[in-house]
Amino acid sequence: MTTMTTKPGLAARLSALAKVVELGRGRLDKKLLDEAAMLLLQAGDRLKLSSEHTVVALAGGTGSGKSSLFNAISGLELSPTGVRRPTTARTHACVWGIEGAGPLLDWLQIQERHRFSRASALDKGDGQLHGLILLDLPDHDSIRALADTEADRLIGLADLVVWVLDPQKYADASTHRRYVTELAGHEAVTVFALNQADRLTTEELAELVIDLNDLLRREGVEHPSVVPTSAVTGRGVESLKSVVATAVARRRAAIQKLEADLHRIERRISESMPLGEALSAPSSVDEARRLGLTDALCDAVGVPAVGDAMENVYAERSSQWVGWPYPRWIGKFRTDPLKSLRLDDVSKEIRGIATASVSAQSAEVGNAVQALADGLSMGMHPVWRTAVHKAARSKSGGLPQALTDDLAQVAPQLDRVPAWWRVLMLWQYFLVLAFVAGLAWLGVGLFVPEQLPPSLEVFGDSATLPWVGLAMAAVLGLGALSGIASRNFVELGASRERERLEREMRRRVAAVSATMVVEPVEAELHRHHSFYTALRDLST
Structure with missing residues (x-):
């Protein structure tokens, strides 16, 4: 037995159909997918079986x-013929060349007792039919449900179908509605035998042939093959055998x-889901949309608000360490405007921004995903549009909490004191002590009696007082300048801290959105x- 060799195009199309079936689950109509899956199964089975035999079914x-x-x-x-009500209940098969046909007949589920072989001694010039498996199917309009089902099954499995029509019912709706309208594209493997031609005159037969051709074309069979036959007189039987023999000789009917x-x-499938511009749709989320989603989620969870609050609190807290002490001490005698800011509670409030705001803005999170x-x-x-939205929302229910948990880990540490703040504070207090020492020097020189111990005489020397005053002015100026410089450094540091915090929060938001949405x-x-x-590959 020789198995069938598929054309490269057919193999590729079968592979494409398998992919369509795999990816179309839940997207295409289930009945249509089941039919496609059945076709794949039948094609795989038929291609494994004898390529030397052509299955022709008389339906x-x-x-x-x-x-x-x-x-x-x-x-x-x-095949037995009826007298009162002619009907076929079981499929009969006649095989020209039985060798290698067994597995194919088993696949067709033809019973052993209904298989017949044309031995070479009986061929009588029918060598042209060698490789033919001719099936006499049950009547497709049988009152027996089992026979009707078997006819449908074998019509789908046969390599070539010969539709046997009689002059009285050649336009029968049950045949045309159930089968003929599905034959578009099957002209090469479908033949129509207008049987019982002996009951008609030559003119009537010609008229019926023309009418049948017109009917078939209207139903989508572009190039129908109609052969008038008569099993009684033998008219047209040889013509029909010639058509069948040509298909058998080519060994192409199955393909x-x-x-x-x-x-x-x-x-x-294409009617259900037109190809159109579908392939121009994105196959991935581009960088611009990723950034857009990250921006929207950052707004939804209040990243800019956290950055603003952190920068403001950073600057205000620094005044306790790097501000010029004299203005700060003087300010204690005035009403402190910072108390209205409740800076003692800011740390908790800022941490709350990084956690509670996600839940509070869950609607905005949903809007960002929807967009x-x-x-x-x-x-x-x-x-597919519904499927994309469903995928986007598949984990969005847990997205706010995931953002909450992740951003809580980077809440700003407002109690952290940079080392340079401490160094600058020591420097400023050194200047304060230097100024106090200068005041003491001036006080001794101006108000203390001239009789001073030798070791302290320098403090009473009036010639040094101008220099002490100049030094004190310099200390004050240096302290003021260092205060101004420190404020500038604080503002720069606050800006950098804000950028660092927002950058880290954006990174985490992007990571969470990539996992749960993108x-x-x-x-x-x-x-x-x-x-x-x-x-597309299936249609080529």
């Missing part, structure tokens, strides 16, 4: 003469049937892109 309604035509083609009375089935399922999904899914099919969305975008890429 038709009750009374169409299908079994008689089966016997006429085979040249033997193999053509699979290609036609693929085309039909691709058309139905990201809206921008990315614009122009998508509604099903990654699920990108997974859905990648699925969307892969689905439509596979659908």
